């Protein structure tokens with residue numbers, strides 16, 4: 055990679071180049087999926103999809119326009135009544151059939167995801183397995199919704215709560231987990247009886263299009279529609295469209311703000327899952343070895359391009375040096391490489407040239423502010439957007455690298471001396487998605503969990519998720535709830551029906 059930024063020692067393991075990760079016939083059509091079939095964009099304009107591991111072009115997909123989005127919304131509107139009226143049992147059967155179809159094609163989907171994102175196969179395989187389980191969970195949850203008890207709350211009047219679909223949900227997804235983030239929306243939105251128009255990230259549309267291709271015979275036409283293209287064009291149109299009942303976006307805070315602003319014009323519901331900067335608070339009594347081993351994964355999974363990554367360590371000053379040594383020991387063993395370079399590759403490239411340069415810019419500014427890279431600290435030589443797994447120490451309090459989302463393989467280490475200081479420093483970031491606390495004192499762990507301002511708090515763990523439990527943020531991380539039965543609540547509405555039973 056040609057860059058003006060520092061390159062760092064360390065190597066990128068390269069694939070042999072003899073066997074492609076996926077045969078080109080397995081690519082999905084590079085077109086919109088509307089009303090049950092693929093169709094080209096109205097203008098015929100296209101955009102290249104790039105492999106970030108070697109910077110080659112994989113294929114081209116349609117660059118949609120507002121008119122393409124409108125066609126998809128029309129299809130979703132036409133399908134919504136029939137789909138909304140299907141019995142939960144039928145919807146559950148459909149979701150289970152989708153899960154089976156994904157399972158039959160799990161290897162293909164994982165390879166396609168790795169081709170498009172450069173992520174190691176172990177990460178893509180985990181994404182696909184979790185996607186399958188998400189559909190299975192939502193299939194069950196669709197048949198077991200709970201609500202207030204029906205009953206007489208006003209004299210001679212019987213109250214019943216109906217839980218209804220919202221109608222058409224517009225969805226915008228990011229590039230870091232293209233299939234998984236799409237599924238986190240599609241599964242509950244369909245389970246709740248809505249129809250969908252989804253816009254994948256312009257950088258990573260392939261597994262979402264493949265999903266549409268693989269499940270085309272399982273869903274009635276118009277229930278799921280995919281429009282490819284740019285956020286400010288397609289995403290904005292979905293947020294503005296009067297026939298879209300909710301806009302759900304996973305992405306950066308700026309994109310979240312943009313759709314929320316536009317959605318306010320039609321007073322539509324907004325569901326936002328935005329960025330994160332998870333603090334990891336380590337007390338003096340913690341199992342430091344366990345914390346370092348956990349952060350080897352939780353700080354660097356998906357090359358740190360992870361909204362819940364444990365990237366901001368606050369460690370008690372008495373054990374800070376020892377912890378930094380243990381973390382460096384752990385992180386130094388991470389295998390960086392192309393997805394074709396073996397099943398033990400753990401770290402892939404940044405998603406794009408622009409993001410690669412952004413991460414390197416963060417590293418340069420961190421060093422200028424006084425931080426020291428005890429591991430990594432820059433780009434790795436050769437083609438592809440690879441950044442060395444990095445540990446930064448001597449990070450001054452308030453430095454940008456501790457407050458802003460870097461979204462790369464970078465963990466910062468800061469120290470604290472007292473519990474209250476740990477809480478206020480952990481909570482000072484504008485984000486509130488996730489956090490962890492490490493201590494062997496159960497009371498302290500519990501107390502810290504209640505004081506940390508984040509939608510998920512782990513005690514003696516980090517980045518372990520369960521499809522039964524909600525994933526959602528506070529503050530600038532947004533307020534939508536993904537996963538769990540709470541997602542079904544978010545994607546449905548309650549209606550109170552009152553019967554006069556006086557005779």
Ligand code: NAD
Pocket residue numbers: 226227228229230231235253254255256283284285286287288289290303304305306307308309310312313327328329330360361459461487525527531
């Ligand atoms: P991004 O905001 O740049 O893009 C996300 C999506 O929004 C893309 O499809 C993009 O085309 C679209 N978009 C961009 N501008 C838009 C606009 N003005 N109107 C409508 N849509 C617009 O984010 P990204 O770089 O793809 O993803 C990384 C971000 O996503 C990080 O901040 C990360 O923390 C966040 N993220 C959050 C979660 C979560 O669960 N909270 C999960 C994954 C990623």
